[in-house]
Amino acid sequence: MxxxxxxxxxxxxxxxxxxxxxxxxxxxxxxxxxxxxxxxxxxxxxxxxxxxxxxxxxxxxxxxxxxxxxxxxxRPPTTNELDKPDARCMTGRVLCVSKESRTLAWMIDGKVVSAMDVRFGSENTPTREGTFQVDRKERHWKSTLYHTSMPYSMFFSRGQAVHYSADFKARGYSGGSHGCVNVRDMDRLAAVFEQVKVGDKVVVHW
Known part of the structure; x- marks a missing residue:
C-alpha cells in the first residue's frame, strides 16, 4: 500500500x-x-x-x-479531526472540504469559524475536486434527479452542493451521496448557511 x-x-x-x-x-x-x-x-x-x-x-x-x-x-461515529488546511483555503471566505479527513471547515482569512463532519459521493457518482464558488443557496430544496430532501443547500458545481443529509445522520459512513457534500449536523450547517454568501469560494481536496 x-x-x-x-x-x-x-x-x-x-x-x-x-x-x-x-x-x-x-x-x-x-x-x-x-x-x-x-x-x-x-x-x-x-x-x-x-x-x-x-x-x-x-x-x-x-x-x-x-x-x-x-x-x-x-467507521467511528465520532467527530473527525481537521487536517492542515489546503493553501487555497487560507485567504478570503472559503468552504474548505477535505476528502482525507472527511471534514468541512468554514474559514475566513485563514481562521476556522466552524467545522463539521462530511461524506461524499460513491465511486459511481464522485464529488468533484477543485476550486469552485457558491453559485446559489436554497434553504429548502428537493433533488430533481433523486427526489431527496436537501436542506441548507449551497450549490458549487453543476448540481453538486453542500447540504444537510438525514441519511448521513442516520447511517453515517455506511452510505454515500450522489456527489454532494453531505453534512449530518443540521444546526451547525444552518449557522454556516446564514454566513456564506453567493460567490464565496469552495475548495474540495484530498
Missing amino acids: AEGTENERVRELQARLRQLGHFHRSPTAFYGSMTGKAVSAFQQERGLPATGEVDGDTWAKLTATSRRPTAGEL
Missing part, C-alpha cells in the same frame, strides 16, 4: 495505526499524505526503513503490535 491506494485494507491500516497513536482521525480508506506520515512514524519507531509505504515487513509488525479493529473503530 502506498499513497493513492483506496480500499478496505487501507481502512484497517489506518484503524491499527490509530490504536497505536500514529493516526489521529477517523479511517477514510484512502491512503493520503497523512497516512504516509503515520506509516513512516510507525516504521521509525519499530526500526524499519521509514519509506511511508506498507510492505510485507511493515504489515507484519503492525498486525503483531495491534489488534483487529472493531466495526466501531473502522
Whole structure:
C-alpha cells in the first residue's frame, strides 16, 4: 500500500495505526499524505526503513503490535479531526472540504469559524475536486434527479452542493451521496448557511 491506494485494507491500516497513536482521525480508506506520515512514524519507531509505504515487513509488525479493529473503530461515529488546511483555503471566505479527513471547515482569512463532519459521493457518482464558488443557496430544496430532501443547500458545481443529509445522520459512513457534500449536523450547517454568501469560494481536496 502506498499513497493513492483506496480500499478496505487501507481502512484497517489506518484503524491499527490509530490504536497505536500514529493516526489521529477517523479511517477514510484512502491512503493520503497523512497516512504516509503515520506509516513512516510507525516504521521509525519499530526500526524499519521509514519509506511511508506498507510492505510485507511493515504489515507484519503492525498486525503483531495491534489488534483487529472493531466495526466501531473502522467507521467511528465520532467527530473527525481537521487536517492542515489546503493553501487555497487560507485567504478570503472559503468552504474548505477535505476528502482525507472527511471534514468541512468554514474559514475566513485563514481562521476556522466552524467545522463539521462530511461524506461524499460513491465511486459511481464522485464529488468533484477543485476550486469552485457558491453559485446559489436554497434553504429548502428537493433533488430533481433523486427526489431527496436537501436542506441548507449551497450549490458549487453543476448540481453538486453542500447540504444537510438525514441519511448521513442516520447511517453515517455506511452510505454515500450522489456527489454532494453531505453534512449530518443540521444546526451547525444552518449557522454556516446564514454566513456564506453567493460567490464565496469552495475548495474540495484530498
